[in-house]
Amino acid sequence: MGALAFEYPEEITATLGALDGFIRAEILTRHEKHADLLADSRRKYTPDGRFSPEVWEIIGEVRKASAEAGFYAMSVPEHLGGGGMGLLAYFAAWEYISRLCGPRHWLSYYIISHWAKGPSPVLAEASPRLRDEILPGIMNGDKTMCFALSEPEAGSDAAGIRTRAVQEGEGWRLTGGKIWISNSVHADYAIVFAVTDPDKAAARKGGISAFLIPTDAEGYTLESTIKMWGQSGTVEGQLKFENIRVEPHQLIGELDNGFKLAMLGVGLGRMYNSARAVGYSRWALNEAFEHIKLRKTFGKPISTNQGVTFPLAESAMQIHAAHLMAINVAQLLDRGQAASKELAMTKCFAADAAKQCVDRCIQAFGAMGFTNEMFLTDAYIAMRKITIADGSAEILRRLISKRMLDGDMAL
Template identity: 45%
Template sequence: MNRAQVADEVIAIGDSLIRFVEREVVPLEDANKALLASDRTIFDENGFYVKEVAALRHTIRMRSAEQGFYTMFGPEEIGGGGLGPVAAVYLNALLAETTGPGRVLVHPVVVPSPFTNGLSPVLTALGEDQRERFLPGLASGDKTLCFALSEPDAGSDVFGMKSRAVRDGDDWILTGTKQWITNGPYADYVMVFAVTDPELAAQRKGGITGFLVETASAGFSVVSTIPVMGHLGAEIGILSFDGVRVPDAQRLGAEGQGLKVAMNGVNTGRLGLSATCIGLARWALNQALDYAKVRKTFGKPISDHQAVQILLAESALDIYSAETMLMDCASKLELGIRSIAETSMVKLHCTEAANRVFDRCIQVHGAMGLTNELRLEEGYRFTRSMRIPDGTSEIQRRTIARELLASGVNF
């Protein structure tokens, strides 16, 4: 990625981050090759990480936290490094480009999502006493978090939410089901959102409140993981809240204002996701370029064939345009400029462009591109799946259109 807009100190952090992976992660990968070789050994029969893999991920989280990488995107007010959108874009892209897809001890273990795990901005809504109770474990990497908003009937349409929280003295009684929750099957704490005022929620005027729930609470259970895109296990899952009692002290922000709380930091989260996709796309293009120079057909390298050159050139176009959009949007957000349309454009374009790049790079490799060994297929599956979370491509297009109609062409 172009470093022109990236501060020297952020570049230095990136260099240190890659050295950390080489020093701490690679030796563990090498020592556990058989365990990490395929989904058959990574996951158990129910689709959960086996305890050995979970322990390795815990070790990496703790070591990353010790070096300051795990918390570097967290808000300073809750003990994070406070790195902004430009740093998030650069560092997520760098990590993805350097390591490539399908490494379960890297993504998202070394650096968690800046929005849904670790020192999430959502946690700034906690009171001081609750911060003292929950944040140290999250900051150390010992404990993990998940963000539970989506439900079987409430994804893009959040007001379709059926989860309910009813006041009972100084507590709330929480009942409902959450689905598609990243890290849900493994989290120690859940940032969960439920309807507390059905009338306001029915009018789409609020009425949703956030809570921080301990997964050890009575009534909480993990229903299952949700394997996707051919995998045998998953980080995402279905969570059940059956009369879970939550102290009001663990409420996230004001009653009925949960959606405002939930959206705190969503822009940086979307940019981080987009940057990861484009970093992976760069990795894929590098693989395709190397292969095209050595693979020969009809007596010459396939890089000499115009059809292959077009695939490479179009991939470069997708990557360069996506990176330019990413940095422009990140720079605006860093300056506090309202960038709703731009953020939606970035999330939409980066995820779709990265998926196109992987498709082309697989094509450059021919049959070899389909093999598990090269990991191109894993990158294809990942980038395809990223067109769904944090707002589907269709929702992003709707947001862009609404912003255009309301504010004109002002991006």
């Protein structure tokens, strides 16, 4: 018996069933086949933190197999060659992947194209020439991208970027730098946001444009990789641009109106992170409840102790609420409503609840919860990250309150 009165449409239900088969055939088998490699951080990563060539090849195999099976670009618009499924399907698929695989079978992270790293609606405004040049490799999983928006002095205040694209003939010269750019350590292309009209940008009335830059372009440098949480590996990098020549066809969307494109990407990220929050939390709760039924202290299962079960029950309530919120906002967005307030509420609530949920599950395991074999600390790190990624908890609360101050009191 399910916990929701809502039922996914038949198309989504069928997709989830097919996805289950793909995970078992392509993900679980690869983890089993390459268990020694994937468990050894010295072989998994290069000294600077990038995936080793062996591991990156396996990841590429997953992307390509998924593209062939129709999952990788399932929510990319049909006119770009994707499946055209909406955000409800996107949420449902990511939640299912996260719940079934957890962080233990992390190759599943590459089944569906992440909006910033592969094909997504963001590319809908690319020029015909640019689509012809990059889409085949992006759509089949052979090539990847990164989304270069954040800067050292422009994180939450994304409109305050300083990277510049100065007009030169029909094109531009791009100069500046970016930081915290996911997948920049491996990407073949970068969508770079730069100021093209300083006066408009200073007045917060546009003046920012988006360009697609090959990462092997002259003047493009991966300045450093950024390791976090004491981990050996990273997908985050710092980029430097020195007088890169940008041609007119590399502009994505309208000149001086790229910030709208940036917010489209961030919105997709909020939906994606809400799905991961619900999925990882359900995975962790399942692990915890199975454990507390078996673990005994003082001759009794620890499940008889309210001090153990009540915190888990509270998290279950919160994750159930987050699940309902996400399904609701996905449908609003699929209907064409802006729903920025509701999306901010969902992502903020889901991320906070997931972080606390995984922490409580670790507590239920005691010291065992800290071990690498349980992967609960991996889940915690992932959930802690998403309280900042694609809009921090503070920025989202600011957005919610601003919408309400402006008169949007619908709840």
